[in-house]
Amino acid sequence: MSPILETQKLCKSFGALAVAQNIDFRLHAGDRRALIGPNGAGKTSFVNMLMGALAPSSGRIFLGGEDVTRVRQAQRVKRGLGRTFQINALFNRLPVLDNVALGIAERRDAARRMWRPASSHKEVIQEAAELLSTLGLAEDALVPVKDLPYGKQRLVEIGIALGLQPKVLLLDEPAAGVPSYESEKILSSLERLPPDIAILIIEHDMDLVFRFARRITVLVQGEVLVEGTPEEVRRDRRVHEVYLGEAHHA
Amino acid sequence: MILYVIAVGLSVTMGLMGFINLAHGVFAMAGGFILSYAMARYGAPFPLALALAFALVALASVVLERLLYSRLYAAGELAQVLFTIGLIFASIALARLVYGTNTAPVFLPGYLTGQVHVLGRDFPTYRVFLILFSSLMIAVLWFSVERTRWGAMVRAAVDHRGMAQSVGINTRRLFTLTFALGSGLAGLGGALGADILPVHWGYPLEHLVYFLIVVAVGGLGSLRGPFVAALLIGIADTACKYWIPEFGAFLVYAATIALLLWRPQGLFGLRA
């Protein structure tokens, strides 16, 4: 089976600082992959390059077998690539339903319609409402996002990405900053994601990583150190060395 | 070159502090009026009048900054634009009330008038003086911003105010000082240029586009940028007016648009 997302010798430097060095990466449909590594390893830069928000210095990126290295972010999204942000990037003043509906409308090509009122586009609203239900946000549909507790905002963040029905979903620290009593909801939402989409999750929370991921890629200083099953990674000496002295919190 | 002196102050406030201050021309105008008034009314010598222009405008700007500007640092671009437009309207009305429609008369000292012989050609002494002065200023400014702690602190405070505060930088005082410097420079520029760009009540609006062009083309936050931009604009403007008088101003505008399309962050800009 050919990979749905692939990078070949991906490199990125900011002047003298190399944040990505010859990264070869392959993700298949249905994968549950975690990307871990110490701070500054280049994980978010990698995701930014995958999305098209950051241009690589060299190397190529393939989505669904097509070379998308030069393709703009919005186009990659149309071809099935979705992401969530490490720091919430929500439409803060808009209600929860609209946050999710905007993406759905884009996907359904309803967003550019100027004549009929938005509220009459029942298909969009229906789909948005269903999505909110699966995330447990149904009662908050009319609440402006800025008035929600952080954990729920994180869920909206995931919801926006899901509304795009991506084939590949990149989750940048979905549980970051969420108090432990709320992260369970996020975790169960992640577990209920459609099985055929490929998911790459960046996380520091090792419990979440080991519970969720079927394969783990370890990134250190812009290079892939190790890639394998959770067991293999857990036992790998190099990983221990890298994390030695680093208090990785549960 | 006048454009540079005035615009560099704008590049300082906008680039270093991230505040869109369209009313910058008001400070320049004030500097010009101060120079004229000091020399005409009190017979002050030229250098003293220049220093007064710088100092008094800087002082006034501190008052304005403390009372008004500082409340808007986090308010977003629209608020800043609107506020400074309001300031422009109020100032030009005030200038008109106080000075009427006359331009402020400027009497250059004898040693700066006439011509000077350089490299086999005659140049107006005053222009040569301006070029030398601007170059000196850029050197001093570049040194202060790049090499001193002050420059580093301002840049840190702009990048992340909370962080800068928590490492003990007094951001309030820093911003006030920087703003005072930028505005003082504007006043100095207005005074220096009063002979070439006449100072009158409509001054801030008349030259607004040019100040902004110099800053945008030069690149926000840069000190060399506005220098190069002002130089280029000055040359282009003179050349165009000489060869194609009907279209003098156009080519500057057209060139600006073309350049910004090619490099939206300006020649030496920091961010795209």
Add this chain to the structure above:
Amino acid sequence: MSGYTVDPRIRWTEYLPWVLALAAFFLLPEYLALGARILIFVLFALSLDLILGYGGIITLGHSAFFGLGAYTAGILSAKLGVNDNFVQLAAAAGAAALLGALTGAVILRTKALTLLMLTLAITAILLEVANKMSSITGGADGLSGVVVNPILGSFRFDLFGKTAFLYCLAVLALSWFLVRRIIYSPYGAMLTGIRDNTARMHAIGAPVYLRLVLIYTLSAMLAGIAGALLTQVNQFVGLNVLGFEVSGELLVMLILGGVGRLYGAFVGPVVYLVAQDYLAKQFPEYWYFGIGVILILVVMFAPSGILGLIDRIKTKRRPA
């Protein structure tokens, strides 16, 4: 007022502006000239609100479209003898839309300060052109001799400004209807998304640039129509339609009323122009000073304008 959760039906309060306008027509016949001017500026403010309040584009160059529309109508009549009002309107709309599309395509690649500066530069260019090509535009003296045939063949522009007022009201009503539809549509919701978080809009696959160019073009078109109306009503067009003062004053009017709220564009010009009509005659030197001070005060203490203040009072009154 945009979004998927709002009710798009016309509320009873939305009939008020039209009721008031018609009341003014019957009850204040001496003020119809001012009334027409207000209506024109409401249309102009509506056009600005589309891109400023909904698109989040800060521009000081909207008078470029207004002026282009004004001069197009004027030149058509005074120089080319085309006196049909609908043709003049259409031509102005077309010219302004074309300029809007061209300049929008260019400037919307930039942001904030650069964009602002470019809008100023474009208006400055137009002003220079109008000034220099005085054989066509009348230069600094302006263009007089603008003739408008009776509208629909029967309604002449009378001395009392009655036809002018109703004519402007009709054009405004049509435009308002159009703008309201856009705001409540998915496109309008998308614009608020751009205004709220542009980066996220990119990340959900929205072609932000193209959408903004489109709304900029529409906005320019409406501004051009407003300019044409001014020329038709005054039967004259001068250089001031392209000046910074017009752009600046329009911004003040819109902020005064409230940005991004559809009806801010109604409230603002009414308040501003009525005040100007009364106060500027009494104290002309102090008018700009007062405007500057008020603008500063509004920005610092009432950034959502008059309508925003009303909202705040309403929420305070409502029981918690």
